Amino acid sequence: MLLSGKAAFALSANTWHSKASGYEEIYEGAKNEEKPFFLLFHVDWCGYCKRLQSELLDNSKVRQFLASYYRVKINPEDGGKENLIAMKYGVRGYPNFRVVFPEGGSVRVHPFKRGRIYTPDEFIAELEAVLAKEN
Incomplete structure (x- = not known):
């Protein structure tokens, strides 16, 4: 499958896409596949963002769960397009x-x-509950 003239992303346990361009491709890919995706807005100076990363997103159980989905990290301070995406949400x-x-x-x-x-188990359970409600 091609997205915007580029090969579709392979889902990977280690891949978070970033920037406005990554968001656009993931959005289109998820839409084409009719699959939800995870979107994280963060900034470099945020202590809570660092805790989320170290205590949940770096956890092997959480990484394994997230690996089945497209994922995008957006730092609105990276540029105007990234800021517009944050404003959209x-x-x-x-x-x-x-x-x-x-x-x-x-x-x-x-x-x-x-x-x-x-905890990692609580976070996964919360994500599963949100995903189940929409299906």
Whole structure:
């Protein structure tokens, strides 16, 4: 399958796509395949973003779960196009982790609750619940 004249991304356990161009290709690929994808908005200076990365996204169980889906990380401070994508989703704080659905719309998943971060199992369960609701 070709997306915008380029070969489709192979899903990989180690691949987060980035920048506006990565978002556009993933969005089109997910839409063509009718699959949801994960979208993370982050900034370099955000302590909560670093905790999300180290305590959840780097966890082997979470990585294995996410490996079945396209994934995109956007830093709105990288440029105007990235900032426009964040504005499209109404991002006001970081991290902002979303499940984006091919028919449109998204659901934000809040990994921080009442002063603590989800465990990897809680995070996966929350993602599964959001995915199940939309199917």
